[in-house]
C-alpha cells in the first residue's frame with residue numbers, strides 16, 4: 558500500500574518536471590530583490606509573494622498573509638538588524654488539512670534575493686543552457702520554491718495523504734542580513750509544526766544546524782587636521798590597528814572552531830587627500846560556534862552569543878591598549894545583530910528519514926551537517942523548539958554569484974526526495 562503511494566507520487570513528480578522548470582523561470586523573471594541589498598530601487602518581495610499566493614490557491618491551499626511586526630526582534634529578546642522596515646513585505650502562508658491525526662509538517666523558503674548590481678548575466682532573464690537555469694535566485698532560492706510547489710501539486714494529484722497537516726511559508730527578509738524577520742513573524746503568529754524543512758542551501762546536504770553570526774560596528778576616532786601638521790592622528794592608521802586586532806581574534810578563534818570566520822566587510826574613512834581623517838567606521842561579521850550558545854544558556858539563561866561577544870570585547874580592549882592613542886580613545890562598539898545558531902540531533906528519526914528518502918529517490922547519499930552559512934532554520938528552531946532540517950537543492954557556490962544558476966537536475970532530484978519524504982512522514986510519524 559505504502560509502496561504504491563510512493564510510486565504514484567514519484568510518477569506525478571516526473572510528469573510535472575516541465576511545469577516545475579516553467580515555474581522557476583516565471584519566478585526568476587519577477588524581481589524580488591531585498592530592499593536592503595544595496596541595489597538602487599530594489600523592489601522587495603511583494604510581486605513574487607502575490608504570484609506565489611495565486612499558485613498556492615490554485616493548489617487548494619488555505620492562503621493568508623502574515624505581516625512582520627515592527628518589534629519582531631524584541632519579542633524574542635534578540636538583537637536584530639536595526640532600522641529595517643517591512644511595510645508591504647508580507648509573508649505568504651498556505652495550509653492543507655489532509656485528515657485528523659498525523660503530523661504537521663512545515664515547509665519554509667525565502668522569496669527575497671540578494672542584489673543584482675554585480676551580476677554578469679541579465680538577472681531576471683531565466684535562460685536555460687546545457688541543463689542549467691540561469692538568473693538571480695535560481696539557486697537561492699527560487700528553484701527551491703518551484704520545487705516545493707511541484708511537490709505540493711504531486712502530493713494532491715497522486716491522492717493526498719490520509720492524515721496530517723502541511724504548512725508552507727514563503728518568507729521575506731532572509732537575505733542581506735535580514736536576520737529571518739519573516740520566518741520569526743510566522744512563528745509569532747502562532748504557526749508551528751512537528752517538523753520544519755527549510756528548502757534552502759546547496760544540494761547534497763541535510764543541514765541539521767548552523768553556527769551563530771554576530772554583526773558589529775566599530776567607530777575609531779582619530780584627530781582630524783591638515784596633513785601638513787603633525788598634530789593630527791589618522792583614523793585610518795588607528796582603524797588598521799583595530800582591524801588587525803579583529804583579524805587576530807578570529808584567526809585564533811577559527812583554529813579552535815573550524816568554519817568560524819570573521820569578515821571585515823566595511824572600512825570607511827576619509828574625504829580628501831589633504832585632510833587627515835578623524836573617524837573610521839568598520840563593519841564586521843563574526844561567526845561563532847554553537848557551544849557559545851549552549852554555555853550562555855546554562856550560565857545566563859539565554860541562547861545567544863552573549864559570552865562570545867563579551868570575550869571579543871575584552872580581547873579588543875586589551876589588544877588596542879598597547880597603542881597609546883587607542884588606549885586613551887578606545888573604539889566605540891555597537892552590536893547590531895546576533896543571529897543565533899541551532900542544531901538538530903544527527904540521529905533524530907526525521908534526519909534519518911531525510912537521508913533515506915534521498916537515497917531511495919535519487920540513489921544519493923546526503924551528508925548530515927551544518928549549513929556553511931546562517932539560515933532561517935535557526936529562527937524556527939529557536940522560536941518553535943522543533944526539529945529543523947535544511948534541504949535545499951541549489952548548486953554549491955552559486956548563491957549570490959555573478960552568474961547564478963541551478964542545474965535542472967538538482968530541482969528534479971530535490972522534488973523526488975521531498976515528495977517521497979513527505980509521503981512517508983505523513984504516513985507514519987515519527988518515522
Ligand SMILES: [Zn+2]
Pocket residue numbers: 667697698731757758
Ligand atoms: Zn537562501
